[in-house]
Amino acid sequence: MEAYRELLRWAETQGVEMHGVEPRRIPGRGIGIVATKALQADERLIWVPTSVLRTLDTVPKRIAKRLPKDMRVHGLLAADLALDRSKKYEQWNAIVPSREDVWASLPLTWDPELHEFLPRPARDILRRQTANFDKDWAAMQPAYPTSVPKAEYLYAWALVNTRTFYFETPKTKKLHKDDRMVLQPVADLFNHADEGCEVCFDQTSFTVTARRAYSPGEEVFISYGNHSNDFLLVEYGFVMAQNRWDEVCLDDAILPELSARQKVLLEESGFLGNYMLDDSTVCYRTQAAVRILCVPVRDWRRFVEEGVDGGEAQQDKVDRLLIKILQKYVKTITKTLQSLKGLKVGQACQLEMLSLRWQQIQALTAKTITGLDA
Numbered sequence: 001m002e003a004y005r006e007l008l009r010w011a012e013t014q015g016v017e018m019h020g021v022e023p024r025r026i027p028g029r030g031i032g033i034v035a036t037k038a039l040q041a042d043e044r045l046i047w048v049p050t051s052v053l054r055t056l057d058t059v060p061k062r063i064a065k066r067l068p069k070d071m072r073v074h075g076l077l078a079a080d081l082a083l084d085r086s087k088k089y090e091q092w093n094a095i096v097p098s099r100e101d102v103w104a105s106l107p108l109t110w111d112p113e114l115h116e117f118l119p120r121p122a123r124d125i126l127r128r129q130t131a132n133f134d135k136d137w138a139a140m141q142p143a144y145p146t147s148v149p150k151a152e153y154l155y156a157w158a159l160v161n162t163r164t165f166y167f168e169t170p171k172t173k174k175l176h177k178d179d180r181m182v183l184q185p186v187a188d189l190f191n192h193a194d195e196g197c198e199v200c201f202d203q204t205s206f207t208v209t210a211r212r213a214y215s216p217g218e219e220v221f222i223s224y225g226n227h228s229n230d231f232l233l234v235e236y237g238f239v240m241a242q243n244r245w246d247e248v249c250l251d252d253a254i255l256p257e258l259s260a261r262q263k264v265l266l267e268e269s270g271f272l273g274n275y276m277l278d279d280s281t282v283c284y285r286t287q288a289a290v291r292i293l294c295v296p297v298r299d300w301r302r303f304v305e306e307g308v309d310g311g312e313a314q315q316d317k318v319d320r321l322l323i324k325i326l327q328k329y330v331k332t333i334t335k336t337l338q339s340l341k342g343l344k345v346g347q348a349c350q351l352e353m354l355s356l357r358w359q360q361i362q363a364l365t366a367k368t369i370t371g372l373d374a
């Protein structure tokens with residue numbers, strides 16, 4: 001019998017209710033939740049009592065007391081998963097992705113040589129994530145020097161990273177926002193889409209409710225947030241083919257064009273770096289940075305300080321220069337894609353994911369060029 005059927009049986013004994021949906025294996029997405037009948041908007045699909053959650057409070061005292069009092073909840077939950085030898089959650093343990101699956105998908109566990117091929121925003125997120133893991137491991141390691149090898153803790157930490165939900169209790173409300181996290185067996189089988197079901201919680205339960213109708217057999221998603229593909233790649237180990245929240249960072253295209261003086265001016269006005277474009281817009285910061293490259297400083301100041309754009313002719317100049325910068329960037333991306341093809345490190349699926357991501361970035365950049373050129 002599929003392990004998730006055992007999980008469902010266990011969940012039922014714990015009071016979890018599922019209506020018109022069930023878990024199934026979905027190619028390329030592990031397990032997901034699928035409609036078993038026609039569903040209507042506003043139908044309640046899953047109800048999970050808070051008694052099922054794995055939280056700060058369910059970490060056994062014998063574990064927590066050996067760890068620092070101020071340890072992050074992420075680190076504590078990972079310690080609990082790594083040390084748990086009880087049968088209490090065995091049905092849940094049986095359905096979570098294997099270590100191999102996590103290692104294949106999550107950049108944190110990849111060969112560091114591959115990290116240099118992540119887009120800049122992904123590298124930034126990974127740097128913060130690595131610092132958090134290192135902090136938690138530094139607390140864990142001396143407390144359990146022999147019983148939990150680093151790779152085992154990293155696996156548990158990655159599961160927590162990819163499967164927790166935001167949850168507030170009077171106790172966790174006193175903690176940092178990032179610490180208000182809980183593991184939620186069963187509801188953690190929902191995959192992500194850029195628009196999904198409604199997820200609500202109160203002190204007694206989590207509820208997932210359909211926002212639209214679904215046909216039988218259709219996968220039902222929730223949204224993990226309005227995340228770009230760079231974020232999804234590092235935090236969850238996947239990128240989406242279509243993502244309305246996706247965006248491209250242009251810092252690697254624009255920063256090298258700026259002189260030291262121009263960087264100082266941009267810094268002073270709060271416009272240095274974080275240049276983004278999405279499916280329909282080039283951000284104001286990008287406009288400010290490209291403008292400083294091609295209009296008199298006096299006019300540039302009026303743009304950033306008063307929002308005066310200098311008229312159509314000047315905007316045209318800015319657009320022309322931006323097109324050139326973006327065309328150069330498209331060529332740089334082509335080189336990155338070629339380098340990826342020749343790489344001898346990492347797994348094929350990791351290289352494919354990186355290539356896919358750069359192709360997406362290239363496509364969005366090219367689309368912007370076409371839009372500007374029209």
Ligand SMILES: C[S@@+](CC[C@H](N)C(=O)[O-])C[C@H]1O[C@@H](n2cnc3c(N)ncnc32)[C@H](O)[C@@H]1O
Pocket residue numbers: 028029030031032095096097105162163164188189190191192193235236237238239240
């Ligand atoms: C909360 S779990 C969802 C259940 C998971 N698929 C499983 O098999 O247990 C989050 C993980 O599911 C996968 N996932 C979620 N949404 C996805 C999507 N749209 N495409 C591909 N993988 C997805 C990623 O591996 C992510 O880290």
